[in-house]
Amino acid sequence: xxxxxxxxxxxxxxxxxxxxxxxxxxxxxxxxxxxxxxxxxxxxxxxxxxxxxxxxxxxxxxxxxxxxxxxxxxxxxxxxxxxxxxxxxxxxxxxxxxxxxxxxxxxxxxxxxxxxxxxxxxxxxxxxxxxxxxxxxxxxxxxxxxxxxxxxxxxxxxxxxxxxxxxxxxxxxxxxxxxxxxxxxxxxxxxxxxxxxxxxxxxxxxxxxxxxxxxxxxxxxxxxxxxxxxxxxxxxxxxxxxxx
Numbered sequence: 001x002x003x004x005x006x007x008x009x010x011x012x013x014x015x016x017x018x019x020x021x022x023x024x025x026x027x028x029x030x031x032x033x034x035x036x037x038x039x040x041x042x043x044x045x046x047x048x049x050x051x052x053x054x055x056x057x058x059x060x061x062x063x064x065x066x067x068x069x070x071x072x073x074x075x076x077x078x079x080x081x082x083x084x085x086x087x088x089x090x091x092x093x094x095x096x097x098x099x100x101x102x103x104x105x106x107x108x109x110x111x112x113x114x115x116x117x118x119x120x121x122x123x124x125x126x127x128x129x130x131x132x133x134x135x136x137x138x139x140x141x142x143x144x145x146x147x148x149x150x151x152x153x154x155x156x157x158x159x160x161x162x163x164x165x166x167x168x169x170x171x172x173x174x175x176x177x178x179x180x181x182x183x184x185x186x187x188x189x190x191x192x193x194x195x196x197x198x199x200x201x202x203x204x205x206x207x208x209x210x211x212x213x214x215x216x217x218x219x220x221x222x223x224x225x226x227x228x229x230x231x232x233x234x235x236x237x238x239x240x241x242x243x244x
Contacts, residue, residue: 010034010061013109020110023054034061036109037075044122046134053125055079057117059109060090066107069099072117079124093120095138095148097210100201142217145210152198153191155181158218162211164191168199169208 014026014036023039041054056076062068071090079085084092093099093116102116119135126134138144149161163180167173167187173195175188183190199207 010065017109017113021113024057024059035059036061040113040117040121042118042121044118046122046126051122051125051129053121055121057121059112059117061109066103069103070109070112074121083124083127084120091117091120093117095145097198097201098148098152101152101198104201142213146214146217149210149214153181153194158214162214162218164195165207165211165214167195169204169211171199171204173199 010026017024017036021040021042023041024036025038026034026036028034036059037057039054040057041052043050043052045051055074055078058073058075060071060073062070071088072093073090079091081089086092094102099116103112106112106115123133123135126132138147146158146161149165150156150158153161153164155161160181167180173187173192175186175192177187179185179187179190179192181191186192187195
């Protein structure tokens with residue numbers, strides 16, 4: 001957002017955000033990084049219980065926003081380091097692809113705060129009270145990434161998930177072929193629209209790395225599986241090279 005037009009768009013977004021959450025404001029850090037910081041107060045009702053709370057946060061605005069998703073830090077010391085944070089200390093709002101898809105559907109600071117940040121903060125506040133997550137808890141690492149793809153593809157089966165992800169990794173969409181989920185329908189009438197939507201958000205190389213990581217995870221979880229039968233030839237070769 002370095003251009004004059006981009007700066008105006010950012011100012012408009014900050015104004016919309018402050019109208020809803022007046023404790024936040026735009027500032028420039030000493031290193032020149034634009035951030036939205038301050039106290040974010042909100043109220044959420046879940047299962048008949050209302051939690052009204054606030055967190056001190058800092059939203060880091062990337063230079064290529066809205067193409068890139070903002071990062072968020074909780075700066076009040078309330079959220080422990082082992083509670084769903086990334087290696088740089090920023091909040092882990094979900095699997096990377098899910099976060100990208102969600103932000104792309106509403107690429108504004110207000111949308112980001114309302115639909116991604118507040119659900120995370122509310123989950124932490126609920127966890128503080130009950131030591132349970134209000135919406136369930138996804139596994140960490142590659143297992144969580146596999147679960148996120150399963151949710152995106154609408155399946156609980158690992159093999160169809162790998163087959164669909166392989167299409168994205170190979171950039172080999174063929175709408176007239178049978179969908180690899182096993183439904184018996186052509187791809188364009190089944191998971192085709194989902195694949196075409198997802199491929200807009202990341203490169204085939206990124207999908208390939210996810211595919212390889214999931215293959216390794218599945219194989220390490222159950223060494224009796226025939227890894228070669230799970231992988232397409234092109235990905236199998238790349239996977240073997242990476243493991244060497």
